[in-house]
Amino acid sequence: DTAVSQTPKYLVTQMGNDKSIKCEQNLGHDTMYWYKQDSKKFLKIMFSYNNKELIINETVPNRFSPKSPDKAHLNLHINSLELGDSAVYFCASSQDLIPRGTQYFGPGTRLTVL
Amino acid sequence: EDQVTQSPEALRLQEGESSSLNCSYTVSGLRGLFWYRQDPGKGPEFLFTLYSAGEEKEKERLKATLTKKESFLHITAPKPEDSATYLCAARNGGSQGNLIFGKGTKLSVKP
Numbered sequence: 001d002t003a004v005s006q007t008p009k010y011l012v013t014q015m016g017n018d019k020s021i022k023c024e025q026n027l028g029h030d031t032m033y034w035y036k037q038d039s040k041k042f043l044k045i046m047f048s049y050n051n052k053e054l055i056i057n058e059t060v061p062n063r064f065s066p067k068s069p070d071k072a073h074l075n076l077h078i079n080s081l082e083l084g085d086s087a088v089y090f091c092a093s094s095q096d097l098i099p100r101g102t103q104y105f106g107p108g109t110r111l112t113v114l
Numbered sequence: 115e116d117q118v119t120q121s122p123e124a125l126r127l128q129e130g131e132s133s134s135l136n137c138s139y140t141v142s143g144l145r146g147l148f149w150y151r152q153d154p155g156k157g158p159e160f161l162f163t164l165y166s167a168g169e170e171k172e173k174e175r176l177k178a179t180l181t182k183k184e185s186f187l188h189i190t191a192p193k194p195e196d197s198a199t200y201l202c203a204a205r206n207g208g209s210q211g212n213l214i215f216g217k218g219t220k221l222s223v224k225p
Contacts, residue, residue: 004157040217041199041217041218042215042217043158043201043215044215045212045213056212090157090158092157102148102160102163103148103160103213104160105150105157105158105159106157107155107156107157108155108156108157
Protein backbone atom coordinates (compact mmCIF):
# COMPACT_ATOMS: atom_id res chain seq x y z
CA ASP A 1 0.00 0.00 0.00
CA THR A 2 1.46 3.31 -1.10
CA ALA A 3 1.06 5.91 1.65
CA VAL A 4 1.58 9.03 -0.49
CA SER A 5 1.25 8.71 -4.25
CA GLN A 6 1.75 11.19 -7.07
CA THR A 7 0.91 11.18 -10.76
CA PRO A 8 2.49 11.48 -13.17
CA LYS A 9 6.03 10.44 -12.25
CA TYR A 10 7.45 12.25 -15.28
CA LEU A 11 6.03 15.26 -17.10
CA VAL A 12 7.61 16.82 -20.18
CA THR A 13 5.91 19.86 -21.67
CA GLN A 14 6.45 23.05 -23.62
CA MET A 15 6.78 26.56 -22.24
CA GLY A 16 3.47 28.32 -21.87
CA ASN A 17 1.43 25.17 -21.31
CA ASP A 18 -0.78 24.50 -18.28
CA LYS A 19 -0.31 21.26 -16.37
CA SER A 20 -1.44 19.52 -13.19
CA ILE A 21 0.16 17.09 -10.78
CA LYS A 22 -2.01 14.94 -8.55
CA CYS A 23 -1.32 13.73 -5.03
CA GLU A 24 -3.19 11.34 -2.79
CA GLN A 25 -2.47 10.08 0.72
CA ASN A 26 -4.13 7.14 2.44
CA LEU A 27 -2.69 7.81 5.90
CA GLY A 28 -5.65 9.75 7.21
CA HIS A 29 -3.44 12.79 7.75
CA ASP A 30 -4.83 16.28 8.22
CA THR A 31 -2.09 18.24 6.46
CA MET A 32 -0.60 17.95 2.98
CA TYR A 33 2.28 19.80 1.36
CA TRP A 34 3.94 20.55 -1.93
CA TYR A 35 7.73 20.89 -2.12
CA LYS A 36 10.01 21.81 -5.00
CA GLN A 37 13.48 20.24 -5.32
CA ASP A 38 15.54 22.20 -7.80
CA SER A 39 18.68 21.26 -9.67
CA LYS A 40 20.77 22.15 -6.63
CA LYS A 41 18.82 19.53 -4.66
CA PHE A 42 17.36 21.95 -2.13
CA LEU A 43 13.89 20.99 -0.96
CA LYS A 44 11.74 24.07 -0.46
CA ILE A 45 8.19 24.17 0.71
CA MET A 46 5.63 25.70 -1.61
CA PHE A 47 2.28 25.11 0.04
CA SER A 48 0.59 23.27 2.82
CA TYR A 49 -3.09 22.51 3.32
CA ASN A 50 -4.65 21.76 6.69
CA ASN A 51 -8.26 20.66 6.66
CA LYS A 52 -8.71 22.09 3.16
CA GLU A 53 -7.37 25.52 4.07
CA LEU A 54 -4.16 26.97 2.66
CA ILE A 55 -1.71 27.51 5.49
CA ILE A 56 1.57 28.42 3.85
CA ASN A 57 2.42 30.10 0.59
CA GLU A 58 6.16 30.70 0.44
CA THR A 59 6.29 33.52 -2.11
CA VAL A 60 5.45 31.10 -4.89
CA PRO A 61 4.33 32.70 -8.17
CA ASN A 62 0.59 32.81 -8.54
CA ARG A 63 0.93 30.63 -11.64
CA PHE A 64 1.03 27.80 -9.11
CA SER A 65 -2.24 26.97 -7.43
CA PRO A 66 -2.91 24.09 -5.06
CA LYS A 67 -6.37 22.60 -5.00
CA SER A 68 -7.65 20.16 -2.42
CA PRO A 69 -10.96 18.48 -3.25
CA ASP A 70 -10.84 16.57 0.04
CA LYS A 71 -8.49 15.81 2.92
CA ALA A 72 -6.79 12.95 1.08
CA HIS A 73 -5.94 14.87 -2.09
CA LEU A 74 -3.85 17.92 -2.89
CA ASN A 75 -3.32 18.70 -6.55
CA LEU A 76 -0.91 21.25 -7.97
CA HIS A 77 -1.92 23.28 -11.01
CA ILE A 78 0.70 25.23 -12.91
CA ASN A 79 -0.25 27.82 -15.54
CA SER A 80 1.97 29.30 -18.26
CA LEU A 81 4.91 27.02 -17.53
CA GLU A 82 8.40 28.55 -17.64
CA LEU A 83 11.83 26.98 -18.09
CA GLY A 84 12.64 27.70 -14.44
CA ASP A 85 9.75 25.54 -13.32
CA SER A 86 11.73 22.44 -14.29
CA ALA A 87 12.33 20.53 -11.06
CA VAL A 88 11.14 17.58 -9.04
CA TYR A 89 7.94 18.26 -7.15
CA PHE A 90 7.19 16.28 -4.00
CA CYS A 91 3.93 15.92 -2.23
CA ALA A 92 3.97 15.13 1.50
CA SER A 93 1.54 14.67 4.36
CA SER A 94 1.58 14.75 8.15
CA GLN A 95 -0.90 14.17 10.94
CA ASP A 96 -0.30 17.56 12.51
CA LEU A 97 0.99 20.83 11.11
CA ILE A 98 2.92 21.66 14.28
CA PRO A 99 4.75 20.94 16.46
CA ARG A 100 5.58 17.28 16.06
CA GLY A 101 4.29 16.46 12.61
CA THR A 102 6.54 14.00 10.86
CA GLN A 103 6.11 14.36 7.12
CA TYR A 104 5.78 11.44 4.74
CA PHE A 105 6.79 12.10 1.15
CA GLY A 106 5.56 10.84 -2.18
CA PRO A 107 7.90 9.54 -4.89
CA GLY A 108 8.11 12.86 -6.72
CA THR A 109 7.13 14.18 -10.15
CA ARG A 110 9.97 15.23 -12.43
CA LEU A 111 8.77 18.19 -14.50
CA THR A 112 10.77 19.20 -17.55
CA VAL A 113 9.79 22.36 -19.39
CA LEU A 114 11.23 22.67 -22.90
CA GLU B 115 17.46 34.15 7.96
CA ASP B 116 16.85 30.55 8.96
CA GLN B 117 19.43 28.24 7.43
CA VAL B 118 20.51 24.60 7.50
CA THR B 119 23.96 23.58 6.25
CA GLN B 120 25.10 20.01 5.82
CA SER B 121 28.65 18.71 5.46
CA PRO B 122 30.30 17.08 3.73
CA GLU B 123 28.39 17.28 0.46
CA ALA B 124 29.58 13.79 -0.43
CA LEU B 125 31.18 11.02 1.61
CA ARG B 126 32.68 7.78 0.37
CA LEU B 127 33.24 5.01 2.90
CA GLN B 128 34.38 1.45 2.79
CA GLU B 129 32.00 -1.10 4.20
CA GLY B 130 32.50 -1.19 7.96
CA GLU B 131 34.17 2.24 8.11
CA SER B 132 32.24 4.33 10.64
CA SER B 133 31.79 8.09 10.19
CA SER B 134 29.54 11.05 10.95
CA LEU B 135 27.48 13.52 8.93
CA ASN B 136 27.08 17.08 10.18
CA CYS B 137 24.07 19.38 10.11
CA SER B 138 24.52 22.95 11.35
CA TYR B 139 21.44 25.09 11.80
CA THR B 140 20.54 28.68 12.55
CA VAL B 141 16.82 28.61 13.12
CA SER B 142 14.73 30.86 15.29
CA GLY B 143 12.95 28.89 17.97
CA LEU B 144 13.83 25.38 16.86
CA ARG B 145 10.86 23.06 17.07
CA GLY B 146 12.50 19.87 15.95
CA LEU B 147 15.45 18.63 13.92
CA PHE B 148 14.59 15.97 11.36
CA TRP B 149 16.73 13.47 9.47
CA TYR B 150 15.56 11.91 6.22
CA ARG B 151 17.07 9.41 3.81
CA GLN B 152 16.54 9.92 0.08
CA ASP B 153 17.30 7.26 -2.50
CA PRO B 154 17.71 8.23 -6.18
CA GLY B 155 14.38 8.86 -7.87
CA LYS B 156 12.43 8.61 -4.63
CA GLY B 157 10.99 10.90 -2.01
CA PRO B 158 12.66 11.49 1.35
CA GLU B 159 12.06 8.78 3.95
CA PHE B 160 11.74 9.83 7.58
CA LEU B 161 14.44 8.59 9.97
CA PHE B 162 14.50 10.61 13.20
CA THR B 163 13.21 13.67 14.99
CA LEU B 164 15.18 15.34 17.79
CA TYR B 165 13.72 18.09 19.93
CA SER B 166 16.21 19.13 22.58
CA ALA B 167 19.97 19.41 23.02
CA GLY B 168 21.46 16.20 24.35
CA GLU B 169 18.79 14.02 22.83
CA GLU B 170 19.88 10.91 20.92
CA LYS B 171 17.98 8.42 18.78
CA GLU B 172 19.12 5.18 17.19
CA LYS B 173 17.94 2.97 14.39
CA GLU B 174 20.04 0.00 13.31
CA ARG B 175 23.46 1.40 12.30
CA LEU B 176 22.36 5.04 12.56
CA LYS B 177 22.43 7.31 15.59
CA ALA B 178 21.36 10.95 15.56
CA THR B 179 22.44 13.47 18.18
CA LEU B 180 21.56 17.11 18.76
CA THR B 181 23.31 20.12 20.28
CA LYS B 182 22.18 23.74 20.39
CA LYS B 183 23.85 24.49 17.06
CA GLU B 184 24.19 21.24 15.17
CA SER B 185 23.13 17.65 14.75
CA PHE B 186 25.20 14.63 13.84
CA LEU B 187 24.19 11.44 12.11
CA HIS B 188 26.63 8.73 13.13
CA ILE B 189 26.89 5.68 10.93
CA THR B 190 28.47 2.64 12.55
CA ALA B 191 29.91 -0.13 10.39
CA PRO B 192 27.97 0.96 7.29
CA LYS B 193 26.85 -1.44 4.58
CA PRO B 194 26.41 -0.76 0.86
CA GLU B 195 22.64 -0.56 1.36
CA ASP B 196 23.19 2.53 3.53
CA SER B 197 24.22 4.41 0.39
CA ALA B 198 21.79 7.30 -0.11
CA THR B 199 21.50 11.05 0.34
CA TYR B 200 20.83 12.03 3.94
CA LEU B 201 18.81 15.19 4.43
CA CYS B 202 18.60 17.27 7.57
CA ALA B 203 15.68 19.64 8.19
CA ALA B 204 14.89 22.06 10.98
CA ARG B 205 11.44 23.22 11.95
CA ASN B 206 11.39 26.87 12.96
CA GLY B 207 9.37 28.51 15.64
CA GLY B 208 7.04 30.47 13.38
CA SER B 209 3.31 30.02 13.68
CA GLN B 210 3.30 27.55 10.80
CA GLY B 211 6.51 25.74 11.70
CA ASN B 212 8.22 25.55 8.32
CA LEU B 213 10.64 22.72 7.59
CA ILE B 214 13.93 24.14 6.30
CA PHE B 215 16.02 21.55 4.51
CA GLY B 216 19.76 21.33 4.01
CA LYS B 217 21.25 20.32 0.70
CA GLY B 218 22.04 16.82 1.90
CA THR B 219 25.07 14.56 2.17
CA LYS B 220 25.44 11.92 -0.51
CA LEU B 221 26.84 8.80 1.14
CA SER B 222 28.42 6.00 -0.89
CA VAL B 223 29.47 2.80 0.85
CA LYS B 224 31.71 0.48 -1.15
CA PRO B 225 31.91 -3.24 -0.42
